[in-house]
Amino acid sequence: MKIIVDLNFNLKHPDGKEVEPAQTAAGVLSGVIAASNTKQPLKFWNWAEALAKNNNVEIDEADFQLLLTFVEDSTTMTNIVRGPVLKALLDAKHAAA
Secondary structure, eight states, X not given: OOEXXXXXXXXXXXXXXXXXXXXXXXXXXXXXXXXXOOSOHHHHHHHHHHHHTTOOEEEOHHHHXXXXXXXXXXXXXXXXXXXHHHHHHHHHHHHHO
16 A cells, blocks of 8 residues: 655644744754665665655655654654644555555
């Protein structure tokens, strides 16, 4: 099963107001991935490049779990980023089922 992850949305505060200056979830996650040290650097780098260009990322279930765990375990992203990204990841997996 292929899961298509779309993170091209502006981040918002819990009250629904957009974060200023406007930032997309894809852009923030791309930057965090690029600055991270991971066990699979090429795979993560390819995701970072795709996200930086506002492209969707197409992943299988194993890579989905890898990316989900990366976001869940990140100590550099705040919950204003992690929450919406995790929701988007879970929604993408549900849509692919």
